[in-house]
Amino acid sequence: MKITETSTLLILIYVDDIIVIGNNKEEIEKLIIVLSNSFSLKDLGQLSYFLGIEVRTDAEGLHLSQKRYIKDLLNKSKMDNAKPLPTPMINNLKLTTSIGDPVTNATEYRSIVGALQYITITRLEIAFSVNKVCQFIQCPLDQH
Numbered sequence: 001m002k003i004t005e006t007s008t009l010l011i012l013i014y015v016d017d018i019i020v021i022g023n024n025k026e027e028i029e030k031l032i033i034v035l036s037n038s039f040s041l042k043d044l045g046q047l048s049y050f051l052g053i054e055v056r057t058d059a060e061g062l063h064l065s066q067k068r069y070i071k072d073l074l075n076k077s078k079m080d081n082a083k084p085l086p087t088p089m090i091n092n093l094k095l096t097t098s099i100g101d102p103v104t105n106a107t108e109y110r111s112i113v114g115a116l117q118y119i120t121i122t123r124l125e126i127a128f129s130v131n132k133v134c135q136f137i138q139c140p141l142d143q144h
Helices: 025-038 066-074 107-118 124-134
Strands: 008-014 018-023 054-057 061-065
Touching: 008 025, 018 025, 018 124, 066 107, 107 124
Parallel strands: none
Antiparallel strands: 008 018, 054 061
């Protein structure tokens, strides 16, 4: 990360993917030249989708969305036809470790809950509900 009075330059590295972003095209190009002297780089053009996050750029800046990731998760969990609710969880719901039957596939439950945690990056309104179900990740029941 490089921030000056006139420009901002950010680098995100995940495994073998690198995203370079900033508000000064010349600074970005200089950095890419420096990086390409040490590494084999392939420019994939304008950023549009990365790690399940859709990226849209306009005059106002970057807009992040996980719409496609959420749709894929709904399909995976066989909830793609579920009706939406105005709130992600019933108010004052008391979840316990003693009421309910064990879920049929605890691994799938954990995978879905992990994906829900990732969705809270762009959907903060579900963070409390996701945290609640995370509390029962060791021994998930059908009530969770």
